[in-house]
Amino acid sequence: MLQLDLSPEEAEVFLQEAEELLLALDEGLVRLEDESADRATLVQEIFRAAHTLKGSAGMIGHSQMAELLHAMESLLDRLRHSQLTVTPAIVDALLAGADMARRFVAEVATGQASGLDTAPVLERLRALAAGVQAPLEQAAGWELAPPEDIEVPEGQSLYEIRCTISRESVAPGARALQVLLALAQAGHVLSSRPQVDDLDEDWEGDRVHAFVLAPSAEALQKLLESISEVEPVILPAGGEPPSLAQPQEPSRGETPAPTERAPSAQPAAKAEGGSPEGDGGGTKGNGAGKSDGQVKWVRTSVERLDKLMNLVSELVTDRNRLLQVRANLVNQFGEQEGVMDLTEALTHISSVTDQLQDEVMRARMVPIEHVFNKFPRVVRDLARQLGKQVSLVIEGQETELDRTVIEEVNDPLLHLVRNAIDHGLEPPEERRLLGKPEKGLLRLAARSEESHIIIEVQDDGRGMDPHALRQAAVERGFLDAQAAAQLGDQEALELIFAPGFSTARKVSGVSGRGVGMDVVRTNIERLGGSVSIRTELGKGTTFELKLPLTLAIFPALTVEVLGSVYAIPLSAVVEALQVRTADIKTIRGREAIVTRGRVLPVVSLARFFYGQQPEDNGSCYVVEVRWGGTNLGLAVQRLLGRQEVVIKPLGRMVGEVPGISGGTIMGDGRVALIMDVASLVRALRRERQSPSA
Amino acid sequence: MQEQGKGSTREIQIVVFQLAKESYGIDIAKVQEIKAMSPITAVPRTPAFIEGVINLRGQITPVVNLHTRFGLPKAEYTKETRIIVVNMEGGERVGLIVDGVSEVMRLPEESIEPPSELVATIDSDFVRGIAKVSDERLVILLDLDKLLKATRELAIGAAA
């Protein structure tokens, strides 16, 4: 159990802030590597975030986290003062620190210590801060030129003094002064850098370099050793490897950093007041934090929103019910006064319910930024791991999705991104040879259409080859040669979504194109969405995810199949046609119709669901649906209408039924089944493959 | 198990229902409500004993036909036919179609005997015991949890 000085109310605030700060760290650090970025500002922001989080960690008594952040802060401080330049190693170490800080924050959330060992990360950070890992040229940094043409008096010798001041010192200038005063006391200072006059409030150097005349090295040694936080090195001027006294001060075993410090006034520490965003995290808040004038926010819990949503769903159902009741009354009693009163009230309730539904749905909307903002970090890490260079472009961050959809979309996106970097994008050398820019493009874009959100994951890499996929299918025994040959190009591409299919030519520890793609599609389709592929060999691939705005309520087309009512989500419907049974042809063993100049395969739902043939009265209806690039016609007995349905689960006892995603309660109180076009299509495919269905 | 200590006799409280002329009992603690038949929406491609789903005050609830489930000859619905809505482990509800519900009864535990080979109408796995209510009347006590669990497993297995 973690012992922290933190009450539950405080915890909430701490965690919220911490999350924002961690995000700022991640985002800032990833952007830092971009050479074109405004590094000075970035480092300042990152520093602020680490500093603020460190403060909070200290206040609640999480000393491990505070210590870690302090180490990060120190390293960032060096960057801030240009004592170090940004290198991938430094960014890596800081990111590792940020990751660990994140885990510490999780500890605060759960109250459980996770037994993390900070030692390795701390070591890295401190070593980097001390400049140990930077490529060292030992001589650099001590650039004071030896004095020329001096007369060395009898009994004295010329010495070169190199004193390193501990980076931990809070007043290095004072130490430097002590050194210079000591040197002046023991001998005669010919030249020094810094000079006494350079030393003031703002001096932040870390060394004293001087040439002195003194009777002996020992005299100098003794005096210099008595100064805390200073590691003196005395060289006889002439540059011979000296017999050096051992460093005594506990200055953490540093060697000089390569960049020489100019003791100029540093603006950094003073600039606290000017930044517009306050502390490093920026104002991300909920919603995109945009302020058109004053946007006021109220916090509410996810549970409350879910409850509201449920209540509104119930209301919608009952409203539909009332409408039905009213219709019956009108049938029965005509437009009598009583009925008209009801109609009036109902019309109003109906309108208010619609608006309520709208507002609650909006309240549950969250900008996709919350998902996208994790990706720069992910992409960076993956690119490094896989030896690719990736330029990430993100568009449409403000596009809003229902929060349940957002939660579900993260993993599939992650998968697609991994896939694009691993298999889509070529390594830099290959790209160069192809005349492509070495940095591959990865684009994450979101936009909203009338009733959908579209998310694109696009790369400008190799593209996908339907022919190669067909071949692979045959080689893997997935399909026989004939079936493979019959696959259209688009269908061939979609092989990657078939469970158990993979064309990864080598295992790279990251998913191969195909492995896990079936999970991606399943997850998206379970949300009522779809995934489709657009690709051009050699140019790149785009995966397009189509997602509903919300999960629970959607418009549907109601139809009748052998006396039972089914609701087909309108998002899948292309159109509905009345068709003469005679027009249904059998082409290559399957039923189809010709519509708008193309062949549309047709499935009888009566046959699929009930194994029965409906009575043939000369015509029926075919609802054309589209799913993941496939078009299919569903033959039904009647079209009933169009309405909004609230989807509800059928219950665990029923289990998963192919072709059905749930049920909805109709206006008459009965349950109608909601069709799941995706699983229908999959079930059909399975049946085709094993024809003994 | 609802048990009342009355001195040294422990009692159980059960709902008694009829199925193909036999009386069965289930623990009242698990019974949510008893309702008259309502329109059942059949769900295709499910095992035969899943009669379908009903609308239970806004919640879609699956309904099991116990005749079919126990392999008894199918019966017509009469005005006595009822749906007993029970709670499964995990909170979900299931409706059980029965020929009729006769009463709620208290039984002393001592009157319950372990199931014998003689009463083999249904799978004895689901029978907790037989209660001799009177000389002419036996009530077969069902282990509802086991029954539901097994039923569910069958349902999943069938869907695969």
Place this chain on the structure above:
Amino acid sequence: MPKILIVDDAQFMRMRCGKLLEKYGYEVVEAENGRQAVERYRECRPDAVLMDITMPEMDGLEALREIRKMDPAARVAMLTALGQQGVVIEAIKAGAKDFIVKPFEQERVLESLRKLLS
């Protein structure tokens, strides 16, 4: 037994520091601001002074100067907090022999004193 003058406006600080020094065999005298420090120094002639910088009535820097005027050989170490580099530099220029950062580690204080007194 060397006599040490501890100057700090915080009683808690004086107490802690005092306890530590006494434990290691020093004799302790206290003052709570610069003015008192100068007086005490005149009275007791301690062997060394630990002087806080920020104090009411007379701050550490000024007291240091006064004491050094009185006794150019006075051995004074400043007690400083973060962000006082400028003052510390001035103090060293004015004759302070060393400085210790607050909150101080026992080791540092003892070491500093040892150096001061040697």
